[in-house]
Amino acid sequence: MADGTDGFAVKLWRSRSGRAGIILCSLIVLAAFCAPLITLYNPLEMGVGTRLSGPSGQHPMGTDEYGRDIMTRILYGARISIVAGVGAVLIASFVGVNTGMVAGYFGGALDSVLMRIMDAIISFPATLMAIVVIAIIGTNSLSSILAIAIVNIPTFARLTRANVLSEISKGYVEANRALGFSHTRIMYQEILPNVLSTLFVQITVSIANAIMLESALSFLGLGNPPPAPSWGSMLSTGKDYMLYAPTYAIFPGLSLTVLIVGLYLLGDGLRDVFDSRQSGGR
Amino acid sequence: MIPAVLVISFVVFMIINLIPGDPATNLAGANASEAQLQALTVKFGLDKPLLHRYFIWLGNFLKGDLGNAIISDQPVLEMIGSRLGATVELTIVATIFSIVISLPLGVVSAMKPNGVIDRVSTMFSAIFFAVPGFWLGILLILLVSVVLGLLPASGRVAFSSDPIGHIRSIVLPMLTISLGMAARTIRYTRASLMDVLSQDYITTAKARGVPKEKVAYRHALRNALIPVVTIVGLQMGDLFGGAIVVEQIFAWPGIGRLVIQAISWRDYNLLQGTVLYIVLVFMVVNLLVDIINAMVDPRIRLK
Numbered sequence: 370m371a372d373g374t375d376g377f378a379v380k381l382w383r384s385r386s387g388r389a390g391i392i393l394c395s396l397i398v399l400a401a402f403c404a405p406l407i408t409l410y411n412p413l414e415m416g417v418g419t420r421l422s423g424p425s426g427q428h429p430m431g432t433d434e435y436g437r438d439i440m441t442r443i444l445y446g447a448r449i450s451i452v453a454g455v456g457a458v459l460i461a462s463f464v465g466v467n468t469g470m471v472a473g474y475f476g477g478a479l480d481s482v483l484m485r486i487m488d489a490i491i492s493f494p495a496t497l498m499a500i501v502v503i504a505i506i507g508t509n510s511l512s513s514i515l516a517i518a519i520v521n522i523p524t525f526a527r528l529t530r531a532n533v534l535s536e537i538s539k540g541y542v543e544a545n546r547a548l549g550f551s552h553t554r555i556m557y558q559e560i561l562p563n564v565l566s567t568l569f570v571q572i573t574v575s576i577a578n579a580i581m582l583e584s585a586l587s588f589l590g591l592g593n594p595p596p597a598p599s600w601g602s603m604l605s606t607g608k609d610y611m612l613y614a615p616t617y618a619i620f621p622g623l624s625l626t627v628l629i630v631g632l633y634l635l636g637d638g639l640r641d642v643f644d645s646r647q648s649g650g651r
Numbered sequence: 652m653i654p655a656v657l658v659i660s661f662v663v664f665m666i667i668n669l670i671p672g673d674p675a676t677n678l679a680g681a682n683a684s685e686a687q688l689q690a691l692t693v694k695f696g697l698d699k700p701l702l703h704r705y706f707i708w709l710g711n712f713l714k715g716d717l718g719n720a721i722i723s724d725q726p727v728l729e730m731i732g733s734r735l736g737a738t739v740e741l742t743i744v745a746t747i748f749s750i751v752i753s754l755p756l757g758v759v760s761a762m763k764p765n766g767v768i769d770r771v772s773t774m775f776s777a778i779f780f781a782v783p784g785f786w787l788g789i790l791l792i793l794l795v796s797v798v799l800g801l802l803p804a805s806g807r808v809a810f811s812s813d814p815i816g817h818i819r820s821i822v823l824p825m826l827t828i829s830l831g832m833a834a835r836t837i838r839y840t841r842a843s844l845m846d847v848l849s850q851d852y853i854t855t856a857k858a859r860g861v862p863k864e865k866v867a868y869r870h871a872l873r874n875a876l877i878p879v880v881t882i883v884g885l886q887m888g889d890l891f892g893g894a895i896v897v898e899q900i901f902a903w904p905g906i907g908r909l910v911i912q913a914i915s916w917r918d919y920n921l922l923q924g925t926v927l928y929i930v931l932v933f934m935v936v937n938l939l940v941d942i943i944n945a946m947v948d949p950r951i952r953l954k
Contacts, residue, residue, distance in 0.1 A: 622786030
């Protein structure tokens with residue numbers, strides 16, 4: 370493992386999609402967290418410009434229906450998307466990986482019960498499940514994160530379980546048991562490192578899908594309540610003012626697409642690196 | 652199948668009843684008297700315990716009655732029925748259109764990797780894979796309806812009153828759904844066919860002198876299509892439940908819009924019925940996909 374780890378970042382950078390993904394994602398993350406350095410306006414301050422004006426030197430992406438600067442709102446809105454996507458996937462992968470690990474390692478009745486619960490979640494289409502969860506817990510800044518997390522848990526549980534089962538069939542798990550190692554040690558120190566690479570690829574792709582779902586939810590009015598500058602709700606209001614300010618609905622969607630493309634590319638790059646390591650190492 | 656339906660009906664009922672807010676209070680309004688509130692609570696059976704209510708609801712559901720919607724007082728099944736046509740039509744038209752674009756592109760790309768068509772279709776699928784459907788819908792409205800003025804921006808014109816207008820009204824929602832679907836199907840078709848084409852039995856067929864086209868269409872395509880059927884089927888299953896976001900953008904009066912309306916009206920009965928319908932359809936379509944796969948691939952045996 371050690372000889373592969375130090376060359377990892379270099380390999381990722383050398384893969385074309387990996388490099389493009391790193392550049393796009395870091396640009397957006399940097400822009401989001403350095404927003405106060407890039408723009409002088411406040412995302413919630415009304416009347417900094419005339420209402421619904423098109424792009425100009427002062428407001429590069431125009432202004433919205435309350436005269437707020439759209440570029441400022443997009444920059445701060447990126448924070449909402451990133452926090453929601455990363456937060457939801459962190460929760461989902463934590464719960465999902467542990468569920469899959471326990472189910473796959475111990476098997477038996479525990480496995481059946483846990484996996485039937487996962488099946489129940491999957492039997493709902495993802496958007497519908499998220500909407501229903503939000504209807505139960507109400508709309509606030511945390512509820513969409515929680516809803517998206519729940520939708521994503523089964524993916525991680527199933528993936529981890531499948532990987533754990535194939536690891537268990539290899540000799541080393543048996544050997545570790547014979548050595549008298551505790552279950553926790555075998556699960557988290559021996560098996561987990563071997564399944565991490567597949568998980569990393571899945572995490573990247575899931576973050577992209579989570580960000581997309583968060584925007585869809587706030588587009589439907591079920592995400593961060595106004596006046597939060599979330600991209601989805603900007604798109605939905607932008608659509609209403611399409612006749613007066615056609616560019617309003619273009620920029621939030623463009624930012625969303627660029628971020629998603631960046632994450633997909635990063636996922637492709639990670640997969641390339643892990644695949645080459647696997648085929649080259651054996 | 653039947654135990655699964657029972658479990659799903661229970662899960663749906665319990666989940667929907669977790670939603671805070673009481674429909675009786677909601678309908679009666681803030682100024683209602685205690686007696687009015689009481690009458691409504693009894694009318695909707697809300698005075699009975701939860702489990703009791705579930706069994707009443709289940710019994711009625713098995714008799715084909717999902718109760719009446721609380722706000723409109725119409726039978727829920729009737730409301731779903733009135734929206735079903737729009738959703739089914741959009742699903743089928745969009746699926747067919749996406750297959751018409753993606754299957755030939757995927758096959759040609761796999762036969763000539765790195766050729767012109769492969770490059771164009773890879774770019775096409777990369778773009779539409781990442782563009783979120785709701786933004787694509789807005790862009791199409793902006794370009795086709797607002798700038799060019801060619802097609803209506805939203806709504807559904809009844810076929811009986813104006814057939815041409817009906818077709819014009821379905822084009823944009825259809826494109827929004829099928830471009831994204833096609834992007835996925837192209838990827839799967841190309842990858843799956845390339846995988847099959849590299850297998851030994853194909854090399855054998857070629858070595859025996861079977862023409863390249865015949866190898867691809869007669870020997871390879873059938874096997875290559877199995878994962879494609881799965882991915883198209885799963886996407887269709889999602890759509891039969893109503894393309895919630897796309898229906899919202901285009902004010903398309905389908906099931907997806909009904910869900911959003913039921914939530915904003917806090918109409919439990921309606922939401923319960925609609926969600927149950929969607930989950931059941933999702934399940935049936937997944938089952939059909941398995942059956943079709945078994946028909947295409949004799950190696951797969953249904954349990």
